[in-house]
Amino acid sequence: MTRLLVMEKSITLAEAKAHLSALITEAEAGAEITVTRHGHPVARIIGAPRTVTRTLGDWGWNGTYNKSLFAPMADDEAREEGWPV
Secondary structure, rough: OOOOOEEEEEHHHHHHHHOOOHHHHHHHHHOOOEEEEEOOEEEOOOOOOOOEEEEEOOOOOOOOOOHHHHHHOHHHHHHOOOOOO
Protein backbone atom coordinates (compact mmCIF):
# COMPACT_ATOMS: atom_id res chain seq x y z
CA MET A 1 0.00 0.00 0.00
CA THR A 2 1.29 3.46 -0.93
CA ARG A 3 0.99 6.16 1.68
CA LEU A 4 0.80 9.78 0.64
CA LEU A 5 1.81 12.61 2.94
CA VAL A 6 -0.27 15.68 2.20
CA MET A 7 0.95 18.89 3.76
CA GLU A 8 -1.55 21.70 4.04
CA LYS A 9 -0.30 25.25 4.15
CA SER A 10 -2.00 28.65 4.06
CA ILE A 11 -0.23 31.77 2.78
CA THR A 12 -1.15 35.30 1.78
CA LEU A 13 -1.32 36.44 -1.81
CA ALA A 14 1.73 38.66 -1.31
CA GLU A 15 3.75 35.67 -0.03
CA ALA A 16 2.57 33.58 -2.97
CA LYS A 17 3.70 36.24 -5.45
CA ALA A 18 7.09 36.49 -3.79
CA HIS A 19 7.73 32.74 -3.54
CA LEU A 20 5.79 31.20 -6.45
CA SER A 21 8.63 28.99 -7.70
CA ALA A 22 9.20 27.46 -4.25
CA LEU A 23 5.45 26.92 -3.80
CA ILE A 24 5.23 25.10 -7.13
CA THR A 25 8.07 22.82 -6.02
CA GLU A 26 6.24 22.10 -2.76
CA ALA A 27 2.99 21.35 -4.60
CA GLU A 28 4.85 19.04 -6.93
CA ALA A 29 6.06 17.15 -3.84
CA GLY A 30 2.47 16.73 -2.59
CA ALA A 31 1.69 19.87 -0.60
CA GLU A 32 -1.68 21.60 -0.84
CA ILE A 33 -1.28 25.35 -0.48
CA THR A 34 -4.21 27.69 0.12
CA VAL A 35 -3.72 31.28 -0.98
CA THR A 36 -5.64 33.91 1.00
CA ARG A 37 -6.55 37.52 0.31
CA HIS A 38 -7.52 39.63 3.32
CA GLY A 39 -7.84 36.44 5.36
CA HIS A 40 -10.24 34.70 2.96
CA PRO A 41 -9.18 31.69 0.84
CA VAL A 42 -9.17 32.55 -2.87
CA ALA A 43 -7.09 29.83 -4.55
CA ARG A 44 -5.34 26.50 -4.04
CA ILE A 45 -2.04 25.35 -5.46
CA ILE A 46 -1.78 21.57 -5.86
CA GLY A 47 0.45 19.32 -7.92
CA ALA A 48 -0.79 18.03 -11.26
CA PRO A 49 -1.44 14.28 -11.56
CA ARG A 50 1.46 12.42 -13.14
CA THR A 51 -0.14 9.02 -13.71
CA VAL A 52 -2.49 10.12 -16.47
CA THR A 53 -1.34 8.99 -19.89
CA ARG A 54 -3.29 9.96 -22.95
CA THR A 55 -3.11 8.66 -26.47
CA LEU A 56 -3.91 10.52 -29.65
CA GLY A 57 -7.69 10.72 -30.04
CA ASP A 58 -8.40 9.55 -26.48
CA TRP A 59 -10.91 11.88 -24.88
CA GLY A 60 -11.54 9.66 -21.89
CA TRP A 61 -14.91 8.37 -23.15
CA ASN A 62 -15.67 4.90 -21.82
CA GLY A 63 -19.38 4.71 -22.65
CA THR A 64 -21.23 3.51 -25.70
CA TYR A 65 -22.97 5.60 -28.32
CA ASN A 66 -25.39 5.11 -31.16
CA LYS A 67 -23.23 4.98 -34.29
CA SER A 68 -26.18 6.05 -36.42
CA LEU A 69 -25.62 9.56 -35.01
CA PHE A 70 -22.69 9.86 -37.41
CA ALA A 71 -24.47 8.42 -40.43
CA PRO A 72 -25.19 10.87 -43.26
CA MET A 73 -28.71 12.32 -43.43
CA ALA A 74 -31.04 11.67 -46.30
CA ASP A 75 -32.11 14.80 -48.19
CA ASP A 76 -35.64 14.58 -46.75
CA GLU A 77 -34.29 14.43 -43.17
CA ALA A 78 -32.05 17.42 -43.83
CA ARG A 79 -34.96 19.47 -45.23
CA GLU A 80 -37.10 18.58 -42.19
CA GLU A 81 -34.38 19.97 -39.90
CA GLY A 82 -34.10 23.15 -41.97
CA TRP A 83 -30.80 22.49 -43.74
CA PRO A 84 -30.45 23.81 -47.30
CA VAL A 85 -30.27 20.89 -49.70
